[in-house]
Amino acid sequence: MKSINTALCSFGMSGHLFHGPFIDVHPNFNLYGVLERTKNLAQEKYPNIKTFRSLENLLQDNAIDLVVVNTPNITHYNYTKKIIEAGKHVVVEKPFTVTTAEAQELIDLAKKHNVKLSVYHNRRWDSDFKTVKKIIDEGVLGDIVEAEFHYDRFDPELSYKTHKETPTEGVGSLYDLGSHLIDQALQLFGMPNSVFASLDSFRKDSKVGDYFDVKLYYTSHYVTLKSSYFVREPLPAYSIHGTKGSFIKSKADIQETELQKEIKPNTNNWGIEPESEKGILHILKNGDFNKAFVNTEQGDYMAYYNGIYNAIANNKPLPVTAQQATDVIKIIEVAIQSNQEKRIIEL
Template sequence: MEKIKTALLSYGMSGKVFHAPFLDIHPGFELLGSWERSKKLIQEDYPSVKSYPSIDNLLADNVDLVIVNTPVGTHYEYAKKVLLAGKHAVVEKAFTTTVAEAEELASIAKEKGLKLSVFQNRRWDSDFKTIQKIINEGVLGDLVEAEFHFDRYNPVLSPKAHKETVNDGAGILKDLGPHLIDQAVALFGSPKSVFADIRYTRENSLVDDWIDLLLIYDEFRVRLKASFFVREANPAYTIHGKKGSFLKPRGDVQEDELKIGKKPNLESWGKESEDLQGILNTEIDGKAVREKVPTLQGNYFSFFDGVYDSIANDKTEPVTAQDGVKVMQIIEAAIASNTQKKVIDL
């Protein structure tokens, strides 16, 4: 297996938790190192890799793929520089800060024959994979409505300045919002229109920290919510169809296990506790059924598998640049809706 030489643009939480562990164990990647501006930490975890003093130094190395995992407001600038240097790229969410930026990056990648993917790892959460299976099996009948939550209880402002100061990439709409929006689009496609309510709820918050988005489809509606003031969790996923309902709490364990330094063990990795199984209440073959549904195994490794296959075998990226464009279209529509207090057609 030919190894894809890969470098990170930062080694903070995302590099240490979400990228390096999978690049390290995947036989198709060779982790070359990371650009590190002040703290030099990557060699503590991976002694054989490099700590690059600048992005230009990194791009001058024999790198095939660059992970753009810097603050959202820098994604466009850095991803463009990576692509123009002839390197494939994976860009974290939010993909960019505007639709125009997203479309330009997609155009550059296509023009240069490069692979460009958006890191939407939540498609490989155990709970989302289970939701996807339930919907694909059609056991709920024609859908009427769905509601997705990404809630936390965290009233304290983040110490990370780029998250709490007014800038194009700050706020919950571009932080947790892209996860929810991408999951909705992956399941249902792009909506016809969007209505949004965006609020500032924490004391002294300068950025949006509460969102309620309504995605309007022809025959059903999808509501997406995120808040920092949910002490008693709602179901993460509530789906109602004409035959039945499915409710599932958020239960994916991967982020928590990665944060405490656990390495992905592909056999047991991503298995939820049984007490977090979802409840299916529906009718199957004329019989009423109310039962717990075993949760599928989550695995972010599958995203990196897809990236490898896209580069090595010229397959479609696991999350395409056009997927990223669609998410940005909904984010822009949500901002316009909140400002104008009306439904925005896409």
């Protein structure tokens, strides 16, 4: 198959860091176009890229095979719907949509038009999460009793990106950071039986949520997902406790940092964490407690685009399905309801 001509719907942080570099160096993709209404930032970095001034003009170009929807959350549904109706494959930035109703409509529409629809839950390929998943899959912790995931920051100031601070549907840390943690939890444990959540805002003059504490209740264990903008001293990103012991891991994936330094994702030693960030495994083994450091898996966001290529070119399973991403939105909806009603919500 020829290279997959791919267009971005914007060239902000997402296009500059998380999509452009991977599409550019991937041998089976061609970074063909970008939607920029007034600027030419993408052309400064990629001189051969084609600039479109409207989504309509972009969709009229029959050479485009795949479009990446990396615009503000509230636009995901409308943009994706138009792209599907134009007969092009779509990658949507997380969160997929604002509501599960929107998500299901897009899933049905993609089936009708026979196009691939995936959501960019790239944090499945973080080095730290890959290490956690490996430990759990190996079963060395025994039966999982409790897990706690954190995505914390110390950032009291409001974002300069006004769309992130304007109280509209789909904004706030639960949609932005929570999408990552929820997707990771569902990948490890599946859908929970019920949910309880506390959502709040602590930054001065903040009009959108910047704190969440979401509890996922399973038959045999509990999972807590937390994020705050007022955590100066980092807590472990992952704390997993089972009947045979515990695993503790810091949040230390370096891929975003490498991308910010303009390091290309096809370079040697890509995504390898510092030795100092090894996880701690403390378990009961052969009758004795054994505490050891665990080497971190290599981070690899390129695996997502490898999967997208194989799905389009070879009809292989998508690396992230739209249904999986819809489950994330379902948890967000239920968490919002739980916070409003101050009760546990059964799924």
